Amino acid sequence: MATATQAIPVDENVSKYVAKKRQMLINGKWVDAASGKTFPTYNPATGEVLAHVAEGDKEDVDRAVAAARAAFDKGPWRNITPSERGRVIWKLADLLEKRLEEFAQLECLDQGKPLGLTRMVDIPTSIDQLRYYAGWATKVEGSTIPISAHGAKFLAYTLREPIGVVGQIIPWNFPMIMATLKLAPALATGCTVVLKPAEQTPLTALMLGELIQEAGIPDGVVNIITGYGETAGAALAAHPNVDKIAFTGSTEVGKLIVHAAAGNLKKVSLELGGKSPNIVFHDAEIESAIPGAANAIFFNQGQVCCAGSRLYVEDKQFDKVVDGVSQLASKIRVGPGMESTSDMGPVVSEEQMNRVCSYLESGFSEGAKAVTGGSRHGEKGYFVKPTVLVNTNEKMKVVREEIFGPVVTVMPFSDVDDLIAKANNTPYGLAAAVWTRDIKKAHRTAAALRAGTVWINCYGVLDSAMPFGGYKQSGWGREMGKEMLELYTEVKSVCTPIS
Numbered sequence: 001m002a003t004a005t006q007a008i009p010v011d012e013n014v015s016k017y018v019a020k021k022r023q024m025l026i027n028g029k030w031v032d033a034a035s036g037k038t039f040p041t042y043n044p045a046t047g048e049v050l051a052h053v054a055e056g057d058k059e060d061v062d063r064a065v066a067a068a069r070a071a072f073d074k075g076p077w078r079n080i081t082p083s084e085r086g087r088v089i090w091k092l093a094d095l096l097e098k099r100l101e102e103f104a105q106l107e108c109l110d111q112g113k114p115l116g117l118t119r120m121v122d123i124p125t126s127i128d129q130l131r132y133y134a135g136w137a138t139k140v141e142g143s144t145i146p147i148s149a150h151g152a153k154f155l156a157y158t159l160r161e162p163i164g165v166v167g168q169i170i171p172w173n174f175p176m177i178m179a180t181l182k183l184a185p186a187l188a189t190g191c192t193v194v195l196k197p198a199e200q201t202p203l204t205a206l207m208l209g210e211l212i213q214e215a216g217i218p219d220g221v222v223n224i225i226t227g228y229g230e231t232a233g234a235a236l237a238a239h240p241n242v243d244k245i246a247f248t249g250s251t252e253v254g255k256l257i258v259h260a261a262a263g264n265l266k267k268v269s270l271e272l273g274g275k276s277p278n279i280v281f282h283d284a285e286i287e288s289a290i291p292g293a294a295n296a297i298f299f300n301q302g303q304v305c306c307a308g309s310r311l312y313v314e315d316k317q318f319d320k321v322v323d324g325v326s327q328l329a330s331k332i333r334v335g336p337g338m339e340s341t342s343d344m345g346p347v348v349s350e351e352q353m354n355r356v357c358s359y360l361e362s363g364f365s366e367g368a369k370a371v372t373g374g375s376r377h378g379e380k381g382y383f384v385k386p387t388v389l390v391n392t393n394e395k396m397k398v399v400r401e402e403i404f405g406p407v408v409t410v411m412p413f414s415d416v417d418d419l420i421a422k423a424n425n426t427p428y429g430l431a432a433a434v435w436t437r438d439i440k441k442a443h444r445t446a447a448a449l450r451a452g453t454v455w456i457n458c459y460g461v462l463d464s465a466m467p468f469g470g471y472k473q474s475g476w477g478r479e480m481g482k483e484m485l486e487l488y489t490e491v492k493s494v495c496t497p498i499s
């Protein structure tokens with residue numbers, strides 16, 4: 001019997017929020033774009049306009065950077081005690097927790113992912129990140145250094161100081177998580193910020209701006225500019241008064257950011273794409289590896305930088321794993337995020353849907369076969385069927401390039417050295433996973449993989465406290481954990497003779 005769909009009623013505050021033109025936050029004021037222009041953001045489950053948002057560009061970025069510069073130089077944020085900064089960030093987390101349902105619904109409507117996911121993962125993760133870095137505000141320390149310079153005795157020590165004005169450009173796959181992950185360490189260390197969310201998903205970052213004000217973060221410390229990457233984003237990346245750019249998104253745009261940042265040699269941190277190998281050895285606990293491999297690629301419609309998109313399975317278990325993952329894929333209920341019966345929502349936009357489908361076409365033209373899925377799902381909205389591709393090899397585009405959709409390529413292996421060479425044969429190096437009961441083999445393989453994170457007998461476990469970032473073209477620097485504080489601070493050495 002087919003299950004009836006269950007539409008979840010939209011919260012009244014969320015309906016009111018999207019009905020009104022959304023403005024940008026500059027210097028503590030909600031303002032239109034200087035040009036007066038707006039752009040629409042769409043509900044990817046229907047393709048209909050969800051809300052209209054100010055279209056900021058260079059002039060607005062100039063205003064926002066000026067506000068952030070003044071707020072940094074005058075110091076109402078960096079000069080309060082670390083304890084007070086931590087308290088305010090913690091309050092922001094509390095305010096977000098109180099309005100979790102509204103944020104979860106708004107994220108679901110704007111991004112597409114199922115409400116169950118935004119309620120259980122996205123918004124709680126944002127709250128956790130804020131609290132984690134609130135705790136760090138009081139622990140950003142320098143050190144004393146015993147130096148050996150001749151002539152006198154010296155006292156030498158380091159201060160760890162906020163880096164200054166930070167431009168943060170974030171993508172659409174986890175809009176709230178990306179916003180709080182960028183904001184929390186910047187705020188904890190005393191920086192000021194201009195945040196630019198993705199054009200596809202600007203709404204939750206803007207609503208967070210209201211809470212930022214309510215929490216008592218001074219005007220100009222956080223400015224939020226909505227607009228397009230080629231205009232607003234590019235202006236922010238090139239701005240001479242910005243001290244650092246933190247970017248998450250495609251490797252292609254990451255390279256543009258590096259070029260743009262060269263003008264004033266601002267510091268840059270990048271969290272970019274991936275094509276992560278997920279390796280199942282014959283001695284793995286197959287009952288865990290199969291759902292683990294399915295979740296590694298289908299979570300968030302596959303729009304995850306560390307998705308397990310290349311699944312390598314040892315010969316003896318190949319058929320069983322392909323069969324198991326395909327069965328799970330075919331049972332995933334694809335539908336609007338605001339229906340309680342949906343396990344998987346649409347991809348974020350028509351452009352992304354077409355991009356994923358064109359990868360599928362390219363795979364088929366090169367000889368790949370879909371065991372399940374392989375096309376768009378339905379005709380309304382931007383849905384793609386969860387897809388398992390076999391008959392694939394390392395020469396194919398679907399194996400080499402980041403698809404960023406619910407598409408996994410499964411390939412058999414027999415020789416471990418050959419497997420490692422193939423797994424590492426990619427410009428990316430964000431993540432990888434190994435499934436085996438053999439503890440020595442697990443750690444040998446983890447050591448041989450050139451990736452910023454390696455999971456053993458699990459996949460996609462991320463935590464505010466655990467550093468995450470890429471080898472090779474997957475990025476510069478590590479986010480999360482105490483390592484992320486380094487991205488937002490400068491080290492100053494102070495030295496004086498004391499003899």
Ligand code: NDP
Nearest residue numbers: 170171198199228229233234249250253272273305402404
């Ligand atoms: P982009 O890299 O274009 O977008 C990420 C952010 O960069 C957005 O805020 C975007 O703004 C902004 N941006 C775009 N161009 C510029 C520019 N010239 N200067 C400064 N900022 C800019 O990702 P796409 O949306 O185009 O997605 C394409 C592919 O990128 C995906 O299929 C996936 O492979 C990869 N990707 C990887 C992500 C990750 O987490 N590593 C996240 C998202 C995408 P705006 O959106 O407003 O144009």
